[in-house]
Each structure stands twice: as C-alpha cells, then as structure tokens.
Amino acid sequence: MSTLTSVDELRFGTAVPQAVVAEESLTDHALLEATRAGDETAFAQLVGRYRNQITSYIYRMTNDYDGAVDMAQETFVRVYQAAERYQTTYAFSTYIYRIATNLAISELRKRKRRRLVSLTGFFQETEGREAREFNPPDGGPLQDAVLVDTERRAAVARAISTLPEKYRAPLVLRDVEGKSYDEIARILETSEGTVKSRISRARGFLRDKLRAYL
C-alpha cells in the first residue's frame, strides 16, 4: 500500500474514475485486495457500500448521530490501516460490523465510566429499578400521522438505547439490520445459542418498555 501524503491523493467520493465502474461488480474481498495493492478507488467503493449501514448501525447502538458518524469513520480508518492483515476467512461485512460493534461498545463503556449526568438519565432503567417513562404516549388524539410515527420511532430508539449493551447489539443486528443468527454470532464472536438467548431477553425488555405501542 502506498503512503499518502495529502488529502487529494484519496480521490474517492468525488469524480468517479472509469476504473471504478468496473470495480462496482467486484466482491468486497476483491475490493479489499485492490486496496491492499494501493488502489484507493477500490477503498472508495467499499466506503460507498458500507458507510450508511455502519453509520446507521452505530447510531442505533449509541443513539447519538454525531458520535455515530465519528465512529463510522474510525471504523473505515481501521479497515484501511489493517488491510494488510485482513484475512478472507469470513465475509467482509462480518469483519467491518465487528469493528463497528467493538467501537460502539467501547464508547458505551466510556460513557458509563464517565457517569455523565443525562437529562434523560432519570427516566432510564437502572439496576433493579423500573424506568420512568420520559416521553409517555399522549392519550389524546393526534391529528398528524407523521407526528405519531416520529414519536413512536423516538420512543423505540430510546427504549433500545436503555438496553444493556450485551442485549442491544444482537437485537439491533437482528431486528434492525436483518442479519442472520450465524452472522451475528460471528460478528459478536460468541455462540449462536447465546445470540438467540440474548435476542429473546432483549425483546422481553423491549416489550415491557413499549407496551403502550404494541
């Protein structure tokens, strides 16, 4: 891999060269092989394929958009830097989701250590104590269906963000990202049985929190 000296040397995301058109049909492994060989446009293709998925996944994990974008970029930086050591044992999506998961979980643990006083923290569930509903559903009729939908989505996102991290990651991967149990197990580096068990527990937690919307 060649050494970059300026931003302009990375041309992905701007004018798409002719070579990129041919690379669109390449597999993730082939694109990473090309990246390893110094082809920056191949890496641009990889970024284009996964930037929205990774940003969305990390956002569902952290419930913080700016932080999610930052961590998604860090995910791609790590992929780029570790391209030399990448092994094609598993799918590239498993590999990049594993990096993103590790980053997201690290961030969640950092937040827990910092013990930030959150304005919504009083309404989140803690050990052995039932959470109070921060934004309870309005019993009155809502005229705007869009507003109802927005409010419901926000409640679901908040409910997910209150789940313990070991339940949150498999639930998001399964019910939001639509991954298979096998792939989730590989991403989280655990057994398939553990994944199924955690997803079931996570759904149980969510059912209690979102009972008003079911």
Add this chain to the structure above:
Amino acid sequence: MNCQTCRVEIEELEAGGRLSEGAGAHLRVCPECGSFHDERQALRRLVGSLGPVHAPPDFDFRLRARLAAARTSASQRSPWLSFLASAPAIGIAAAFALLVAGFVIYRQMKAVPNARELARGAAAERPEHGNTIQETEQPGGEVADAGPVGNVKNENPSVVVEVKHQRAGVRHNPRRGVTAQAVAKAPTIVSNDSAALAAREILPAWRRPFNATANAVVELPVRSAAQPVRVSLDDMRGARRTVTLEPVVFGSQDLAGRSLSRGGVPEDIW
C-alpha cells in the same frame, strides 16, 4: 408440539418467514402462544420501522482528511513509539523495570558514602578510645614490643592469636594476614562499640595476628555485637584451633528490632 418449542420457533422466525405446520397448528389451539406470536410480530415491526440512517454528505471528505492525518502521523512517529503503542503492556513493564533498577542503583550509591564515612570515623576514633594491645607479656614479666611473629624470640612457645571478623559474603585472602603481620610492627586491635550500627556498616574485615603468651589475658576487639568473632589460635608448632565467639545481645538491640542471634544468652538476664 408444546408451547416451549413453539415459542422458540416464533423467536427464531425470519422476517417475513412462515411458521411450520406443527407450530401453526399449535397456535390455533393455544391462545397464549397465539398472543405471544402476535406480540412478537408487532414488536419486530415496531423495531424494524426505525428505518435506515444515512451518513452525512461530507462523510467521504472527512474520512479522506482523517486517513491522510492518520497516515501522516504514523509516518512521523518513530518505530519504537509505534511498537510501544501497539503493546502497552511491554512499555509498562519496561518502565517498571527501569524504575526498580534506578531505585537499586540509588540505594547503592547512597550506601557507599556511608560506609566510607564510617571507615573514616572509625580510623579517627582508634587512637582515642580503642582497647589497644601493643605489648606482649613475656613469661618473665617483661614487656616487649610485639613485632612480627617470626621475629619474636620466645623461650616458651607463644600463642599466635589471629582475630578475624567474619562478615557474610566476604572471602578472606589468606596472604593478607601474612602481609599484615609483616607490616604491622605493633598490631593495634581496636574495639569499637558498634552495637548500635547496622550489620552492613561494619568495617571491612581485617586480620591482624599478634602474639600472646600462654595464660595471658588477651582483649579481643568487638566491632559489632551483631557479628560473630572467630579467633584462630596457633601454637607455632602446627596445631591450630579456631574458636567462634557468639555475638552479644543487648536489650536495646531487641527494641530496635534487629534480628540477632540470642544463642547462649540466658533468658533471665533482663
């Protein structure tokens, strides 16, 4: 199919997938499992309705800048720093080893001047209050200078007393006694009251033979109560006997917490 098997199948159902015939039949006869199925489906629809979140338009530009910055900083960083950053445990262990080594060297450098000062102080004190044996009593009651052993003319065989101060870990050169015997015309034996000194502050061991007639009272130097004194007796005819004098223990030393041998000391002294 029982309820547990049916609920496991409901949990593991793929999005848009269909239950098996057995599970479907069970749902028709089991209202609890039916409500569980409906609830789980509603929950999955609710979570799935969150929809995708898109990366911002400047995502690629920011990523390019970040990659360039990462590559620049990586090229500027020294290989050693890169290695330590990749293996922080090794860096911590190396720092700890350096700290320990520095502490040991500091302690040694601090201990050496103390020993030198002590030696200087002991040398200065010698003529003032040392218990000095400068004469050797002759059987006839005459007092003569105690010269080198070989030069002493004794009618009766005298006893050559060599006093060795044993110090752990110090090997004595057997020639040293002969040299000292030759040089020290009037061997001076100094008894320093060094009971209050720690064992490591004892002056380097020395060996200075002197003559003593039979049945004469000989005062032996005591440099430290913490160390045993070995006295070697030689009748100048080949017979040699070595006597080890056990250290003397005082109560104040016990208060100071020194671990001295109390062998031979009666318990009811104090």
